[in-house]
Structure formats: structure tokens, C-alpha cells
Amino acid sequence: MAFIIDGKEVARKLRQQLAEQVAAEKLSPGLAVVLVGENPASQVYVRNKARAAGEVGITSDTHRLSAEATQDDVLALIEKLNKDKNVNGILVQLPLPPQIDALTIIAAIDPEKDVDGFHPVNAGRLSIGMPCLVPCTPQGCMLLLREALSNLEGKRALVLGRSNIVGKPVAQLLLQANCTVTIAHSRTKDLPAECLSADILIAAIGKPAFVRGDWIKDGAVVIDVGINRIDDPAQEGKTKLVGDVDFAAAQTRAAAITPVPGGVGPMTIACLLKNTVESARKRTSG
Ligand code: NDP
Secondary structure (H helix, E strand, C coil), X not given: CCEECCHHHHHHHHHHHHHHHHHHCCCCCEEEEEEECCCHHHHHHHHHHHHHHHHCCCEEEEEEECCCCCHHHHHHHHHHHHHCCCCXXXXXXXCCCCCCCHHXXXXXXXXXXXXXXXCHHHHHHHHCCCCCCCCHHHHHHHHHXXXXXXXXXXXXXXXXXXXXXXXXXXXXXXXXXXXXXXXXXXXXXXXXXXXXXXXXXXXXXXXXXXXXXXXXXXXXXXXXXXXXXXXXXXXXXXXXXXXXXXXXXXXXXXXXXCCCCCCHHXXXXXXXXXXXXXXXXXXXXX
């Protein structure tokens, strides 16, 4: 049976380290969260981020704009936050309403305050191995991977999914760790065979239990990024969260696996706090 990588616990330790660092170095990190519209899931995410920030000593402010806000309204707010010396991290909660182009908004954020690591400058820096703000979920995946594998060098890694926020940046990080990386996507041929050859499998596609147990190589380490809400077969009328991997089947073959919930999710928020603290340290030292 696989070792279950406890993302909640790893995230808790990381938050504790950050809180100690903030106190010891007398930092005063400030995080600005921009929320446009009333998306219920976004409201929950933003609340969770603000609460976690408070726990480690980060001051966070949520800036709410109505669902009818224009692109110029959002750009004006970003401009104001870019100039605000008390703000060293800016996060725009996605998705944005259809009248607003997410890439235009992200590109308007000062790259030094881009704690999501989505700005083209940070994406470019990551791809050529320069220091940068690394996207939070991929950073969290790597920290969890290292809980199970101390040496990643030469391992065959398969990244399932090629989004700009998860798949591509996690592939860059695996490459930096000297893995041999393959990125698979919806046009990949013979996905089971690709998965079966992977020592490390990172699943980020958004399809419940899509990766079957018999696609997992014996002894592989599986990081399941997917968050999918499905009807709970055990409780009528209730729903539950599952990942992109058939957890029960995969854990009989994998050496280690992350659960959903309680795996990558808590790490994403902890790494956001880490980026915010790093950004505050840079401001203090620079
Ligand atoms: P996107 O929808 O942006 O990307 C999905 C990727 O999966 C695409 O590259 C797509 O391929 C690929 N894909 C879709 N269907 C298949 C298929 N049948 N076979 C192979 N590849 C397929 O998703 P995100 O990267 O934003 O998110 C992925 C999942 O991770 C979601 O469940 C999301 O909720 C979760 N997530 C979790 C986070 C966390 O904190 N734990 C944070 C961010 C995301 P193609 O490019 O060809 O279309």
C-alpha cells in the first residue's frame, strides 16, 4: 500500500516556518486580493487565503469589484496596488467575468508583486532558470514530491495537463530537478502507456478518477492536482471532492500518493503565503 503524502501536515509546517520567519525578521508582508464578481467558489478561496495569511502575520485586504466591472476598472485598481508600498503581493482571483481578459490583467501586475507567479516575466524567468516568483500549485507539488523522493535526478516524470498555471510550470520545475519530463494532454496517444512508464506522475486535468490504477507503474510517486466535485455514492444528495486519479486503485500500486482533499490543495495556499513573504523580504533587503 502506498505511503499517503499528507499535504495538510506539510502545509501546516510550512505556515509555521513562515510565521516564525515573519516574526524573527520583523517583516510586515501585505497581500492584496482582487475579487471580481460573485463566483461562490472564488468567495470561499479568497476567504481561506485571507484567513491563512492572517495566521502567519501577513496583512491581507480583499478588494471587491462587481461582476459588471470593466477591464479598465480592474486595471485602475491594479495600478493603484502596484504603487502601494504596503502591498507586496497582488493576487487576482480567477476566473474573471467574460468582459475582462485575464492575461491583460495579469500582465499589468508588477512582476515583483505577482505572488501567483502567472506574469509573463515570471513565466519566462522560470523557463530559463532565473530567480522568480514560482506559481503556487506547482511549487506545492514539488514540495510534496520531495516528501516521498529525496533524489529526483534521472526519474521519468509524466505531467498530465499543459495549462499555464499547473502543467507547464510543474514540468519546468521537474526539468530543473533533472527529471526526464513528458507532458501529456488531450491529444496524446496511448495515455495508459505514457503513464505506465512514469516514475513520477503529476495529474492535472480536471477529470474525476480519470487515471486508472492499472495505468500506474509499480512503485511510482503520484501527485494528484485535480479537484473535482462529484455526487457521493455513499450518501444520497451529498457531494464529495475527488482527484484526477482513481485513488483506491492507484494506492495499491504506487509507492506514494497524495489524497484529495488534503494533498496539493493546502500546499497551494501555503506556497502563496511563502511567495508573499519572499516578496516582502526582497522589498526589505532591496
Ligand atoms: P485546465 O482545464 O486549464 O487544463 C487541463 C489540461 O488537461 C489541459 O492541458 C488538457 O489538454 C488536459 N486534458 C483534459 N482532458 C484530457 C484527457 N481526456 N486526456 C488528457 N489530457 C486531458 O486545468 P488546470 O490546469 O487549471 O487544472 C487542472 C485540475 O487541477 C483541475 O481539476 C483544477 O481544479 C485543479 N487545480 C487544483 C489546484 C489545487 O490547488 N489543488 C490549483 C489549480 C488547479 P489540452 O491542453 O489538450 O486541452
